[in-house]
Amino acid sequence: MKKYLLAGFLAGNMFLLHSCATNPVTGKRDVMFMSENQEIAMGQETDPQVVAQFGLYEDPAMQRFINEKGQQMAAVSHRSHLKYEFKVVDSPVINAFAVPGGYVYFTRGIMAHFNNEAQFAGVLGHEIGHITARHSAKQQSKSILAQAGLIVGMVVSPQFAQFGETASQGLGLLFLKFGRDDERESDKLGVQYSTQIGYDAKEMADFFTTLQRQQEGSGQAIPDFLSTHPNPGDRYNTVNQLAAEEKQKQNQTNLQVNRNSYLKLIDGLVYGEDPKQGFVENQVFYHPVLKFQFPIPAAWGYMNSPQQVQMAPKDGKAMMMLTLAPGKTLEEAGQQVLKNYQLELVESKQVTVNSLPALAMVADQKQEQGVIRTLTYLIQFGGNIYHIMGISAANDFNNYAPQFTSTMQNFKELTDQAKLNKKPDRVRIKTVAQASTLSQALRSFNMPDSKFNELAILNGMQLTDKLEKGTLIKVVEQ
The missing domain is CATH 3.10.350 (Membrane-bound Lytic Murein Transglycosylase D; Chain A)
Incomplete structure (x- = not known):
């Protein structure tokens, strides 16, 4: 046994030795378990998932702006040979993120909080920096493509992550946390790249201050590029100093801020939740386009996207999600749900939910950690079959079943004109x-x-x- 362990140890070390790659930014050797081609393939696989998860923000001028500035900056970056794509996604969350291979996304929420082009350019350079320095690839290599803690893990325990149809390896990259050194390196690259295309990088420091104030005032989660070890005050001073040094180094004398042109670009930008995608008031979720509503259990958090609504208590011991179900009939949809989630049916029955035909199922999935029990309601309404699933460990199921049932049995048609016409x-x-x-x-x-x-x-x-x-x-x- 010791002989085999030793052989495995030596093989592992040989693998590590052959998994080093030269970092394009630092010129140093990094431990890397993926090639550049694998990075690109991962980005290509992830991009449609990101777009499906958040949706693109429908503003051609804004999409053109981010692409033009992004391509201009990518051309002066350390990995200009990559094929970059830049997109504004339709989310109110204040965030920007990048995935390996050259894909960069800004939410409309962060676009609303920039006050000039230079602030935007600084953050754009920061995100490109994560790609050029291969930070996401390094993080993914460190985690060895770990399965846990993906998008559903934002609101629930990772053991339920597999139930979210968007919980995939690719989307897991969006929520990797970078360390102190990576963030500082990306700050430095953001300063360098934005200065190279003619913007005043000091403005990025001011934007970090805006983000810090916003987080302190609202209690919202800090964006990935802010939620790291560097002290915000230190970071402000460091970026200011870097900006002054880079300006002198590049001999730039006429750096741009472009406040008014940026503000005119975002005039009319949707702010906060967009009602047409669904919204919550007083723990009730309303969808004016699809014309349905249902209650969210008291004190449960929620996350809404074009594909699904996820809900969970703070303890992370349960979750619910609503999606559209495939299939032409309730029975066909029920069989598809059991197959897709590898569930063993315990019981099922035909029911009605506020005069709507429905199918209720209890089903189990056996995992290494124990048995997961689910309650599913498939409800036929408006030409669609809505799939609401409640999930918990079998031992906790009876505690959460009343909340699952209350939400599912109170799904109904939305008729309130004030909610239907909410702008x-x-x-x-x-x-x-x-x-x-x-x-x-x-x-x-x-x-x-x-x-x-x-x-x-x-x-x-x-x-x-x-x-x-x-x-x-x-x-x-x-």
Whole structure:
């Protein structure tokens, strides 16, 4: 036995020796379990999943802007030979992320919080830096393509990750956390690349401050590129210093900020949840386009996407999800669900849910950790079959079954005209009519006092900041 262990150890070390690759940025040798071709293939596989998960934001001018700036910056990067793609995805979450092979995504939520092109360019360079320095590939190599903690793991225990149809190796890359050194390296590359294409990289430091204020004010999760070890204050100072050094190094004398042109670009941008994708009010989920509603259990979190709605309690011991089910009949859909999730049927029965035909099933899946029990309702409505599944360990099932059942049996047609016709909030760009403070300007545009702090952060300003006549600012209106 010892002989075989020793042979395996030696083989493993030989594998490590042959798995080193030269980092394009540092020139040093990194342990890497994937080739560049594998990186590219992973990006190509992940991209359609990302687009399906979030959807592309429907604004041709904005998509053209991110692609043009991205291609310009990619051309001066350390891996200019890659075929890059840049996209704005339709999510209110404030985030930007990159996957191996040259794919970069910005949410509309983060686009709303930039206040000039230079801030955008700094973060764009930061994300390209993760690709050029192969950070995602290194992280993936360290985890050896681990299966746990993928997209469903954002709201529930990883043991349930397999039940989310979007829980895949590719999407797991979106949520890798980079270490202190990787983030600092990407900050440095963001400064370098944005300066090279003519932007003032100091603005990226100001944007980090905006993000920190936003997180402190709302309690929302910090974006990946901010949720790392470097102290925000130190990071601000470091990026400012790097920007000054890079400006001198490149002998740049006319670096751009381009505030007004950027603000005009985002005029009309959807802000927060888009009702047409579904929204939650008072723990009830409404979908005005598909015209249905259902309650979310009290104190449960939720995550909505074009493909599915996921819900979970804070303890992570259960989850529910709603998706569209394949199949023309309830029975056909039921068989497909059992097959797709490798479930063993315990019992099933025909039921009605608020006069809608439905099929209820209890089914189990045996795992190494124990038995998982599921309650599924398949509900026929509006030409679709809706699949709502509740999942927990078999030992916990009786504790969560009442909450599963309450949500499923209260699925019904949405008829409330106020909910059906709900319009999204949008970023609107206004011109300050006379010299004033930001708070005075917001009041002149009839913004409610309760929104002042949020709008100050959105504008990257303090309420006491003095504005000149003709200054453009953001407000939020329908």
